[in-house]
Amino acid sequence: MTALINDRLLRALRREPVDVTPVWLMRQAGRYLPEYRATRSRAGDFMSLCQSPQLALEVTMQPLERFALDAAILFSDILTVPDAMGLGLYFEEGEGPRFRQPVTTPAAIEALPIPDAERDLGYVMDAVRLIRRELAGRVPLIGFSGSPWTLATYMVEGQSSRDFRTIKRMLLDQPEALELLLDKLTLAVTDYLNGQIAAGVQAVQIFDTWGGTLTTGWYERFSLRPMARIVAGLNPAPDGSRVPVILFTKQGGLWLERIAATGCDALGLDWTVDIGEARARVGDRVALQGNLDPVVLYASPAAIRHEVGDILARYGAGNGHVFNLGHGIHPQIEPDHVAALVDAVHELSLPYHRVQG
């Protein structure tokens, strides 16, 4: 494979010196871009977009044509793995993801197959190969998966939930069933991410969108432990190098020390955490990614620039910072505001890297 031209992201994830702070954005390929909406409407429904490697390539590349981003992220959905387990993922317009066959009984969990990445999720692996070829070393490609807990919430609730009452009831009244589901998902996600690595992704992120809704004890047992097992089970890249892993638990600010202890390379931070305080807590062990409130992108470009500067200043000088939002870009955001953000990161971070060796 081609050598990387822009390797800022991988250097920052390894806490090595960089010229400026690298930046990518969760949901950087998405509905806020008119060209995404055009591809999406050509594809028909959202799943057809995910399942076409050619269209996934197309939307993955779109934000890189507009903005000076330092990474591409595979365009896909976090729920492809449960879909490959036979749950029948579909999207109701304006309603979010749903499953035709939610998993609500121990027997249904017992019966769940563990998908094979190449055989059952080949469309994702094909997309990774196409994107790597198209990128030609311009920036690294990030792969991803949902965390076992986060996938399990959708599988048991059947859809998004406000309070997770069905899965938490399973946690309390049938904990062995939930453990079995999480064990299966841990194996499936490990295989899925290893498939992505074999196909060419150069870093991976695990999205633990709903771990932050748990008590501390439950988080450790039902969300963090499965993620730690995945981190331990990941293969090196085909060239033998380590593939850095970013763990992102939304609303996980209480647990940064525990997350850093999993052996991951970086923590994704939501916007509520002060990134300077996070660095003081764990920055000698991991890189930190984040953490602009996505709602800041509704404000004026001047305000966006000010908030970017504030986060860079709070992180301070030195290595180990990857700039990102604290959650995904909203569909209503103006692309010009995203450009203001990306440019501000590169311009305003220069002084924090000047003294690097």
Add this chain to the structure above:
Amino acid sequence: MTALINDRLLRALRREPVDVTPVWLMRQAGRYLPEYRATRSRAGDFMSLCQSPQLALEVTMQPLERFALDAAILFSDILTVPDAMGLGLYFEEGEGPRFRQPVTTPAAIEALPIPDAERDLGYVMDAVRLIRRELAGRVPLIGFSGSPWTLATYMVEGQSSRDFRTIKRMLLDQPEALELLLDKLTLAVTDYLNGQIAAGVQAVQIFDTWGGTLTTGWYERFSLRPMARIVAGLNPAPDGSRVPVILFTKQGGLWLERIAATGCDALGLDWTVDIGEARARVGDRVALQGNLDPVVLYASPAAIRHEVGDILARYGAGNGHVFNLGHGIHPQIEPDHVAALVDAVHELSLPYHRVQG
């Protein structure tokens, strides 16, 4: 006024010895009780229920007839203050609170009057006086208000919000307007709580439901600082004693040290925080209230009892714990499950207080 027969709550808030851990529950008077639903349907709409001192008395007393709770809490809504400022609070069935006149411009904020508790919110003060008389010292009565930030979110957004994009845009692009709104609300809430204290409430809680959606820096400036000013502005009770103040920021677990530094008497904890870790962080300065996940009440009584025991054990022996949920009771909960919770707190906490006094 009559002496208190059950003073466990006030003793725990002052971190004095008690025989068993006191317990009350956020939304203990509410839709999960059939007798509440009966009163509510007699009242017509929700605002009529809040605005009738006689009906507010009735629903305030209902949970005390069923459960061995250690406190009553005034039945009211957090949005009575903005309603008294002229915004026109109403409730769309199944939609949550709405304002007829949201406040979206600096001019509208300038024009907002600061209500006088006795004159403009007399129905609340009358309810407090009725409830105190009816309680006759059986348990203490807790008064409450929303925090300035939380009230401001509804006033600016006009209703509940998922991402607070309107008020955060004001925060970024018109911070002086937001500061003025928060200043007015700080004065109004201080006067409102002092009115409740004069009328007879024996402790107060400030509900900061939405402070946890802010960045750390914004939380300090726009939510915590106004709350600290309110704490400093509260009057003693008519008998000259200090009225303890509980600050409850949902999703505020990152900021416990900062909240404890306001001079409040107790912190309300949501369920994500480990209460033992919270005690290690701030328990030499404040009492702690919480923190069972309200979703636990959907599980079996045996599981509820187990989770109650777990929280009591994490808090450990000694003073300063008030048991509560980490957020309000859901309307679908079985009253029997609430009874299981209340009884478990009293039974299982006995060993943790045995060595006292």
